[in-house]
Amino acid sequence: MWQNHSMPESITRRSLLAAAAVPALRLPKKIRVAVVFMEGHVGEVFRPIEGLPDVELVAVSDPNPAKMTKLAAGVRRYTDYRQMLEKEQLDVVGIGGPNGERAEVILACADRKLHVAAEKPLAIEGADLERIRQSVRRNGIELTMFLPMRFSAPYLAMKQIVESGEIGQIGQIDAQKSYKLGERPPWMIKRSSYGGTIPYIGVHMVDLMRWISGREFVEAVSLQTRIGYPEYGQMENSTGTLFRLDNGGVAVLHMDYLRPQTAATHGDDRLRIAGTGGVVEYQPATGVTVVTGKQKTRTITELPASRSLFLDFLDSVYNRKPAGLPLSDIYRVNEIVLGARESAEKRAFVKL
Numbered sequence: 001m002w003q004n005h006s007m008p009e010s011i012t013r014r015s016l017l018a019a020a021a022v023p024a025l026r027l028p029k030k031i032r033v034a035v036v037f038m039e040g041h042v043g044e045v046f047r048p049i050e051g052l053p054d055v056e057l058v059a060v061s062d063p064n065p066a067k068m069t070k071l072a073a074g075v076r077r078y079t080d081y082r083q084m085l086e087k088e089q090l091d092v093v094g095i096g097g098p099n100g101e102r103a104e105v106i107l108a109c110a111d112r113k114l115h116v117a118a119e120k121p122l123a124i125e126g127a128d129l130e131r132i133r134q135s136v137r138r139n140g141i142e143l144t145m146f147l148p149m150r151f152s153a154p155y156l157a158m159k160q161i162v163e164s165g166e167i168g169q170i171g172q173i174d175a176q177k178s179y180k181l182g183e184r185p186p187w188m189i190k191r192s193s194y195g196g197t198i199p200y201i202g203v204h205m206v207d208l209m210r211w212i213s214g215r216e217f218v219e220a221v222s223l224q225t226r227i228g229y230p231e232y233g234q235m236e237n238s239t240g241t242l243f244r245l246d247n248g249g250v251a252v253l254h255m256d257y258l259r260p261q262t263a264a265t266h267g268d269d270r271l272r273i274a275g276t277g278g279v280v281e282y283q284p285a286t287g288v289t290v291v292t293g294k295q296k297t298r299t300i301t302e303l304p305a306s307r308s309l310f311l312d313f314l315d316s317v318y319n320r321k322p323a324g325l326p327l328s329d330i331y332r333v334n335e336i337v338l339g340a341r342e343s344a345e346k347r348a349f350v351k352l
Helices: 013-019 043-049 081-087 099-111 126-139 153-163 197-213 309-318 327-346
Strands: 031-036 055-061 076-078 092-095 115-118 143-145 170-180 217-225 238-245 250-259 267-275 278-283 287-292
Touching (some): 031 043, 031 081, 043 309, 081 099, 092 099, 092 309, 099 126, 126 327, 143 309, 143 327, 153 197, 153 278, 153 287, 170 197, 170 238, 197 217, 197 250, 197 267, 197 327, 217 327
Parallel strands (some): 031 055, 031 092, 092 115, 170 250
Antiparallel strands (some): 170 267, 217 238, 238 250, 267 278, 278 287
16 A cells, blocks of 8 residues: 555544654744645644644645545635635645645745645646746745655764764765555656656655755766556656766665565665765664774664654744755755656756
8 A cells, every 4th residue: 555644543632642742842923724635744744733832723625525534623624725725814834745736736825925835846847846936935935845854863863974074075875765666646657747756756865865965966867667567657666866966976866666565664765975984874774874994883873853844844934943944955956856857758967
């Protein structure tokens, strides 16, 4: 079965409060939140806010009413997000759903001067990405994107190690995302509504590779294909991208939807960063490890605390704290994955 990252099994006050300790966050006013589409990483919105006194989930929209049956009493339900935006007094909107529809929802929210936390990628075409950029600037709203891996403990630890200088100047990066295929919704099997595997899941790792290494990506060449599974149409299940870094180094990202259903976990994410002084890498099976010319391999057991992307966003919007995921990084990672997909479709090197 397809792994849906949208929500816990039951959206109730008790289940959400019990899920995890919510960091204290006070805001200068009551913030009214709505969600469009109960699909994707919208759990990044649902999970933390129920325990916050200054945030209220007031409405949710999804064309399938069955997806909203577990919402807490008092949360208003809509099957048309336009109607919800028209009727409700809102401050922030979380957006999930099909990739091909996301840009228009973001633009509709921006036109109403609502802050947005959106699924990734923001858009599946460069022209729509530029429309979003212009609308965000024109309407003066804040925008974030669901890249929660940046806020998770292993990658925060890797960032600290690289910034310490322990592994020297970065020369190579290798990243993997491998998922179970499972059952997929119809929008994922069409290029026009899916946009490609490189933008859809590659955006996570491209963000981590840039952010942790501190290096920029300047050129890409990609291959993508579907091996077997003809029922999945235009959805690629095997991709590989080679990037040139701004210092002449090399980064490689390989992804697949070929992880067996018998595997213990839905995904297998791996990241390795090699520098002139050593190597830091993360695999779920081994944790974060470091080896340098001065010290044998060691496992990092004391990790930074994981954080909430959405709480970080609210803190930056309403308390003017520095954002853990700046808007410039969001736009740049979208540009890179769309460029990497363009390379695969054109079978050519693409400047980024």
